[in-house]
Amino acid sequence: MALKNYNPTKTNSWYKLSEHFNASQNIVLKELFQNEENRKGKFSIVLDDLEVDYSKNKITQETIDLLVELANEVELKDAIEKYFTGEIINATEGRAVLHTALRSTNEDAILVDGKDIKPKIQTTLRKIRAFSNKVISGKWKGYTGKSITDVVNIGIGGSDLGPDMVVESLKFYKNKLNTHFVSNVDGDHVSEVLRNLNPETTLFVIVSKTFTTQETISNANTIKNWFLKSASIFDVAKHFVAVSTNLDAVYDFGIDKNNVFPMWNWVGGRFSLWSAVGLSISLAVGFDHFRGLLDGAEEMDNHFRTANFEENIPVVLALLSVWYNNFYGAETEAILPYTQYLSKLPSYLQQAVMESNGKGVDRNGEEVSYQTGTIVWGSTGTNMQHAFMQLVHQGTKLIPADFIGFKTSLHGLEDHHEKLMANYKAQMDALAFGKTKEEVHLELKTSGDLDKINSLLPYKVFQGNRPSNAILFEKLTPKALGKLIALYEHKIFVQGIIWNIYSYDQFGVELGKELAKKILKK
Ligand code: G6Q
Secondary structure, X not given: OOOOOOOHHHOHHHHHHHHHHHHHXXXXXXXXXXXXXXHHHHOEEEEOOEEEEOOOOOOOHHHHHHHHHHHHHOOHHHHHXXXXXXXXXXXXXXXXXXXXXXXXXXXXXXXEOOEEOHHHHHHHHHHHHHHHHHHHHOOOEOOOOOEOOXXXXXXXXXXXXXXXXXXXXXXXXXXXXXXXXXXXXXXHHHHHHHHOOOHHHEEEEEEOOOOOOHHHHHHHHHHHHHHHOOOOHHHHHHHEEEEEOOHHHXXXXXXXXHHEEEXXXXXXXXXXXXXXXXXXXXXXXOHHHHHHHHHHHHHHHHHHHHOOXXXXXXXXXXXXXXXXXXXXXXXXXXXXXXXXXXXXXXXXHHHHHHHHHOOOEOOOOOEOOOOOXXXXXXXXXXXXXXXXXXXXXXXXXXXXXXXXXXXXXXXXXXXXXHHHHHHHHHHHHHHHHOEOHHHHHHHHHHOOOHHXXXXXXXXXXXXXXXXXXXXXXOOOOHHHHXXXXXXHHHHHHHHHHHOOOOOOOOHHHHHHHHHHHHHHHO
């Protein structure tokens, strides 16, 4: 059964939300906090090591009630079940959307074309484990008998961004292998990566679901030619492995049958890091940490599938985002992790969010008359405080922001971590509560700058009332990261359901590719 069709703006709850918005848009966060004793507790959700505090949003209990009513009215619960059980919810490509099956450890069968996919997933995980162990332990030898020291992931888009982001995020857990990523068809990218590599000790993982992607195949061929300058064609099997659905093309490239890791068309590229696309993750940090990542995601899956909408982290964050996107007219959202390890998260999420929900035609085939996908962007704290945060604090745009923090640091250095987390909290407080004219006046007065009061006062006032979510984990572990990524995956899903669009195709990226091919031929 396909997903149901709705025009969200024609629902009863949307109508009520519009009325509520008109009546409440002058809401003042500072006052809400003064008047409600336990606002933080009331608008927080705890899931084991994760606490999401969404109290600094321009909402009251009525807003949440109405947003949940909207989720019910568009039959979100039913859609979630279709997502998890393998219905063809990616209707425009005729596919199920089953990245959740990749991390599932329960016994329930999931059928695709009448066959349970769980055994294939388990076999592939075992293959990833065995291969990773062999390479990490040094038992896997290159063509001159030396162990592998470097791994290069060759892929682009979904076959690059996920593994690259996770390897960077879990750098603390890495083993002795050095992992590199080549994606761009720009020859300077591959040249730079190859510059310091030794063909005798490097393993190349070609990741391409289709094995036809221009960038990936060009880079793979360039790398093979580079390799063949010092090795022979018979050595390719020891240094090149592939992750793909297109077995014929993989064999034509010269890759040994035993060194091919499967992918399936029920996993979308941008949601594929949990599959063999994550091979370079398992190589970089070891299979147990890769499994930890999957386990964390599964915990979020179970929470998302079973928790009431009011207590459901992905649902609440998705609804709040709809509130700002469709009622307040906010165009963008900022992703602000307070750890350098997550520096690649914003660009990873740009693909996941914007390729999925950047759609202007609804599930009826009609152009939508309302806003859909948000623009996401961001960078790490505290660096961004010295850069773009000026606009978020005092600019003319409303930019809801997710602050992602960790209570404990990985390397220790307590004084650094205390400063980091003080900034994490201070930024959200400043956004929410700002600084009034009276406060600025007093400040200038006490600092002896009385003569400057008139000229400086307006520039030093912070209106505040700017929304943020605090997404706080105990510690950056593979499990926590898995949870965080799955949280955003499900937020994307919920928004796609509400906006009545197909989140799992990406026809928008095709036209440019076709034209580039034509231009190249000419
Ligand atoms: C993701 C997209 C896209 C895809 C790349 C790579 O959802 O489909 O980013 O992952 O175009 O495709 P291949 O894996 O087929 O090379």
